[in-house]
Amino acid sequence: MEYAEEIVSTPEFIHRIPISETLAAFTATLAWDDIPVAVIERAKLHILDALGIGLAASIFDYSHKTLAAMRELAGEGPYPVIGTTVRLPLRDAAQMNGFLIHALDFDDTHVAGVIHATCTAVPTLLALGQRHGISGRDMLIAYLTAIEADARIGMAAKGGFHRKGFHPTGVVGAYGAALAAGRAAGLTQAQLRDAQGIVLGMCSGTLGFLDEGAWNKRLHAGWASVVGITAAALARQGFQGPSKPYEGKFGLYDCFTESGEVINWADCTHDLGEDWEMLRIGIKPYPACHLVHSSADAMAELVRKHQLKVEDVTSIRALLSKDCMSLVCEPIEKKRRPSSGYDAQFSIPYAVASVLGRGRLTLAELEPEMLHDPDILALCDKVTCEPDPKSAYPKYFSAEVIVTTRDGRELSHREQVNRGADLRPLSGEEVIAKFRANAEMACAPIRAEELLCAVMDLDGGCTPEQVAELVLVV
Numbered sequence: 001m002e003y004a005e006e007i008v009s010t011p012e013f014i015h016r017i018p019i020s021e022t023l024a025a026f027t028a029t030l031a032w033d034d035i036p037v038a039v040i041e042r043a044k045l046h047i048l049d050a051l052g053i054g055l056a057a058s059i060f061d062y063s064h065k066t067l068a069a070m071r072e073l074a075g076e077g078p079y080p081v082i083g084t085t086v087r088l089p090l091r092d093a094a095q096m097n098g099f100l101i102h103a104l105d106f107d108d109t110h111v112a113g114v115i116h117a118t119c120t121a122v123p124t125l126l127a128l129g130q131r132h133g134i135s136g137r138d139m140l141i142a143y144l145t146a147i148e149a150d151a152r153i154g155m156a157a158k159g160g161f162h163r164k165g166f167h168p169t170g171v172v173g174a175y176g177a178a179l180a181a182g183r184a185a186g187l188t189q190a191q192l193r194d195a196q197g198i199v200l201g202m203c204s205g206t207l208g209f210l211d212e213g214a215w216n217k218r219l220h221a222g223w224a225s226v227v228g229i230t231a232a233a234l235a236r237q238g239f240q241g242p243s244k245p246y247e248g249k250f251g252l253y254d255c256f257t258e259s260g261e262v263i264n265w266a267d268c269t270h271d272l273g274e275d276w277e278m279l280r281i282g283i284k285p286y287p288a289c290h291l292v293h294s295s296a297d298a299m300a301e302l303v304r305k306h307q308l309k310v311e312d313v314t315s316i317r318a319l320l321s322k323d324c325m326s327l328v329c330e331p332i333e334k335k336r337r338p339s340s341g342y343d344a345q346f347s348i349p350y351a352v353a354s355v356l357g358r359g360r361l362t363l364a365e366l367e368p369e370m371l372h373d374p375d376i377l378a379l380c381d382k383v384t385c386e387p388d389p390k391s392a393y394p395k396y397f398s399a400e401v402i403v404t405t406r407d408g409r410e411l412s413h414r415e416q417v418n419r420g421a422d423l424r425p426l427s428g429e430e431v432i433a434k435f436r437a438n439a440e441m442a443c444a445p446i447r448a449e450e451l452l453c454a455v456m457d458l459d460g461g462c463t464p465e466q467v468a469e470l471v472l473v474v
Helices: 019-029 037-057 061-074 090-103 118-132 136-156 160-164 168-185 189-199 216-236 252-256 290-306 341-345 348-358 368-372 374-380 428-439 445-456 464-470
Strands: 313-320 383-387 399-405 410-415
Touching (some): 037 136, 118 464, 136 168, 168 252, 348 374, 348 383
Parallel strands (some): 313 383
């Protein structure tokens, strides 16, 4: 399969073919036989992972409050909400399911794009898969068009969206959702191009939640899904959007990155249908921001290798990319005293202290009573953060942890490539184990197994509608 990449990179960035046209062509023409088996198998595991996380998130208070608001606004509908007995209208179900999949910050990440990839595509396709009666294979094709587009759009900015204060999952995810929605609805190439232009007027999501550990970020994935669904529906009826929503004046990169950012324009469409970004998306081993994972793993390895105990440690230095420090290290006093589970998910000191003090970083460590453990907080006070000149960010979330012990030793361990990334992927067995542990927080094991079998049979006879029915808890 070949797609034109006739883009000339000049200071003015002159295009012969708009990016939206190339992505629309890819979405409209991608066929089942074009997709390698390994890509299909990985896609199913990522969908499974997302649904397990959604089930786990459904039991938390913030999910109950959000669902109550959705029901008050929208009333009942035919589309299932993960982990509940509730059905909502189409877009409200997509909003709620995106919220649930992203709520725990346990969902997959495309490292170079700095974007949660699956949490916007899956809620879109659970709803529209049911609406349009598409097959499991059609769902997988549509899912992959979203994943491949979002990853490329995100990676072209090289972290620029974050630096400007935007959350790429909410902003970029809406474009992939529009393409997935359009593919499921049978839009033409021209309509798919317009849908991307329409998204430009609606996509958003800032990092304003960080200072207080507020809940806003959880809304971004579902809102991106709503935007994508809406844009595709408008385009289907002939609504016209700008043809250059990415590279044009007041377009995505112009408005959502800082002036002077260098955009890697070729990344936006590189090797579509040949080089699969799906295989570079990491499934998270920890329920926390991906930026803390390598620090947690480095601390775990130091504990294992040196039999470290809490009383052995006098100080801990965590090294990571300077571009990541504002998210997970600063201000250091606040990061040492997370006020909520969400705050804790974005704290290097808390992650490192939990691994040293408790030997783990799980959902249990994010419970309110755990955040005030004086022993863990004392360890947090021993953690400082420094820029890492050797970091591979944004390709990988590198980190190094250096521990000074009471007997004067300086012990270090480096994680150059974060676990779960393309060079260190979680195995299928590990992903399934993670799914079971998450799903069984909300449903009976037999229900979890039924859902597992259904998702893994999407390339066989199972349909999105059947999967959607199985996410209900009965």
